[in-house]
Amino acid sequence: MPSPSRQPNSQHLRSYGPADPAPIVQINWVLFDRVRNPKFRVCCFEILKEQTEHALMTLVPRMRKEIHRWQKYRVDLTSIEFYTPVTDLLAKGIRNKHSAVEDVGSGDKSHVHLLVSAEEATEEEEVMEEEVDIPGELPQVHTIYYDAFLSLVKDTDSTRAPSKRAVSKEYAKIQKRPDIAICDGYFVMTSGGRGPAVVTLAPPVQLFHPVFGKFVSDVSNPNFVPDPAVVSLIRDLTSTSAAVHTDEHVFSDQIRPQLTGLLNSVLKQVLVNEKQTADSVGLKALPRTNCSAALVLSEHKRSLGEGGCDVTRQSGLSLLNWWKQRDVAVIRDRCCCPSFIISIAGPWLCIFGAVLTSKFIVHPLTEMLSIGERSVFEESRQLRLARVFTSLRQCLAQLSSYYDTVDEGQNIPPLQPGLAHPRFFPYPTSFTDPEHGKQTFEYTGTLNVRGADVTFMAELKSGETVVVKFVSRYGLAAHRVLAAAGMAPQLHYFGDINGEDDMTDGYQEVLSHGLYEGPVKMIVMEYIQEKRFKGDVYPAEVKASIRKALDTLHAQDLVHGGLRPPNVVVTLEHKVFLIDFDWSGKEDVTTYPLGLSSKVPWSQGVGDLAPLKKEHDIGMLETMF
Template sequence: MPTERAVYAVLIEDGYVKNGIIRVKIDDDKDMVDLLREIENQYNSIPTQDALIWLPNEFLFFGRSAPEALRARLADHKLSDVATPAEYEQTVESIVEMSRCQLDVQVKKTHIIIEIRRPPARARPILPEEAQLDDFIGVLAQKYKLVVAGARKCESPSVNAQSQSYNAYQGNKFPILDGRYNATAYGQTIAPPIELFHPVFAQFRANLADTEIVIPEDIVRDTASLMRSSSAIQVSEQPRTQQSWMLLSNILNQSFHQAVNFDRTLADHIYLCGDTTVDETAAVVIVEEKSELGAGGSEPSVQGSFSYLKFWADATHRQIREGCCCPSFIVGVAGPWLIVLGAVFTSQVIVQRLTDYLWLGNSRVGNDDHVLRIARILYALQGSVKELKTYYENLKSQPLKENKLHPRFFPSITSYRFNNKDVSFTYSSPLELAETCVTFLATLDGEGQKKVVVKFIQHYGAEAHKLLAELQLAPALLYVGPIDGCGVSYGKLQMVVMEYVQGQTLAHAYSDESLPGDVKMAVKKGVDALHNEDLVFGDLRRQNIMIADATGEESGGDRVRFIDFDWAGKAGDVRYPLHLASCIRDISGALEYDLIQKDHDIKMLHSL
């Protein structure tokens, strides 16, 4: 029978060591996941979904002195210096160690440290003053330079792609933004869709969905040959490498070779565009190949990401690198599996999967549909590779200058269609420095430098925004609809263009005080208007409501503007996102990915 153990813990929340000790009883054969559940049962105020268990490297007595002792250790050290992350499969018995003093009496010991790292709240950023917006460009340029310098010093792609090295790299200050993160560092690694930065990726995705495209017979035949050769089990990489890259060359209608970087690192295969307007080469496609999944201890799409980073950070590609966001395709091949990725380099490297891992094996009789599906994907890639090559052939050098706008930091979309006319605009700055930023300050061309806010998002509560704009409780909408960039389809991505409201968010204007009665009444008026039309706002916090600068004798209530409708929509139809911040859960009572209900808005309204 398992023995019931008492586990003692010190709590760290948002970097601060909390006073007091946590004590739970649990059977010694339970693991760390069970332990976190038990802690949540007994201490429901602790958000264990955001918790990480650490094991102290040195003895910490149980009692009132334990938090103070830990604070002393952390005064000159990081938590990772004084403790080790627990493995989730570790048992309670393995972490409970009883020490004995000289009198042979058992001494209670602090067995674990619980660190709570709450994800950053998703909130509309406070709109900075103009001088601060200008500073954003300098910060982005400096980050870009640091990523380049760091990439030149880092290990080779084959080393960095190993699990331990990959985890360490993703825990540093500037990880590759590919969605994978170091659990102990908890850094942000998601980014806006890469098709926003170059239309070639949008065109590729559109062609994947177009079932009307006729696939040439030679592509179908070569695809079938590639699938047949991929079905053979290979222990050594070389036989597969020779055959598959030749077939890929035929299908993509391009020649591949190996390109050695200045530090002597290289990708398995790379297709270079050398006919550029400057005396440099550009990586159009980077291919990393393994004989089988798991061979070499790394996954080819990860190794391809580091090969991309190494190539574009190399000094021999500086003019092209500083002239654009370095769009490249990455192809990962592992035995009978193939994946296509896209990559761009803004202030950091962004890598995103454009396909799932595709099964190239032949395991079913008469499986023509599968062959044609793979052929369609590879044919779409062929067209996009050709398009990207043309782009690099015509690229003009545009050096990165101090505190000057550069297109690498902004989407490539610079116009929208309104009343059968193209309305163009010029970006001024992102509205926040977060890697996830999809909202930008811009000026309309030929409109007397009229300021607007441009954002790109898949779902947008346009109906809710229009309703409140009519009540003068939201910025005027100039455009909401599909992105129409030179005939390229961007799928479900939408563009939103609205007037720029000068002012402060309620969080900034009333940071340490209650809201004035007229302001709160105006907010309630907006919520009631939405609810009367069966609409919800979803994220009713001070950060997402502005108080516009006064232009006359308006009261504070007359100047209230709701500014973030990303989650708004029909009640019971739209959902909260994954990784919902605890501050929203605690106030609204919602769980992550819950359907948004009117009651959530009402609870958040009362908390304002």
């Protein structure tokens, strides 16, 4: 369809066809978004005839669901606007996969009735209408991942210099585009100031390859012993970085051999595409595929903010350029391309981990480290840096071995639309069950098609469908109490993401000033097939079952803390299960997290870092169900 012209319409549907009353009316609509819907695909849904007599804004919740169903992104309810086509537009190729009504009734079904515009919701705005994808739709989910990956690697704007694109004005253009935005946390506000134009949060890189978790663990461990060879080389780096350099090329030429020695890996200045170079890259030659993998990439600036460019952004863009090259396509398409990044700006250094899934994810693994000599007492800082580079040296060796296995290509499925591929999912694929020993599983999809989702569907070798979820804080005690009572999914595993260290018995969550301190954990639990209720109207017996579950928790002085419709699963038999115990815990001990959504009608007393109360659960039950 050509780009339609439009005029605002915030009142009623434009009428088409005969005026005879009909029980069901088909609404043809087009998302007016040249990025998300470049061909202006027409979709439709059905409503009761009497609803056409109401204000259009009554369709906003339904439209939000339809946009998510067809365009696969969640929108801010307050941003949805309706327009009427200025001229009649034929609705060719309407796709209506969910109609259950054979005779749609009166009304001209050949025209577009509505043009719709909407902005993507922020993370906190997505809490009201979370939906679960059913297994039958999973091939479509994999196609979405595949299409997103292709859009990213085929972006033609990458021929421009990363140093130019990393300037804030240019970087904003990248972060506004959902097809190429980098998941590094940098975001651009919507014009209305409601939140990010594109959500740039993502699961931590530690979930996609164990080498990143090892690095984070090593550098935070005061007992980790640095390599004596690294210790002896550290002072050269601290001295060089503290000097004031007037020539960036001279600075890079001095830093590069020092990094080579510290990492025991040859770093060279190399082309990352046909025109652009990166200051230092450590490559792994892969003979079977005739490719080279970038184990580590480093960009150097003489000082922070030199030339108005953020060296951390420049480093990420340079690495992405490397992986987008056609010459490395074979190895790129087999894995999530784990790499390290070292960003250096004079006497400052930061190390990142990066992976290429359906998005390019770049996360800091250290804070911005001061590496230049500053006082007469430098040994404690030098020791810290020696630990960092010793761990990084070991991790690069592990990455080198990993890419050897990728080069061999054994047991790696092809990257194709509609097929599950390991690049899109976390690396853990097994856990130890106290009763059945080691259990392996294969990811089949995600419960929500969002870049930041950390809850996945998987299948055990036995054929059982399970849910695999990754969490930081979690109310294990509350989950176990309700699981024992048959009111929560049964747990198969709770513990370290390595799948071997089960923490179910004796687990104590540690909160410091209301904030969780500790590693990411993996949960494997049974999958519960749920029933949907039209209009989200819950029968009285369902509400009574929810109250019974709450009473069971409260009898143990436990509070759920996040009671909302997305966290209640009702089966076809109307059996009720509570899920998502991330915030659950002891009354007056456990606290709510920071950043509670302002869109949720919380019970009185609920707030950031406020202690959990039993009355909060009861209030949410009365408000939300």
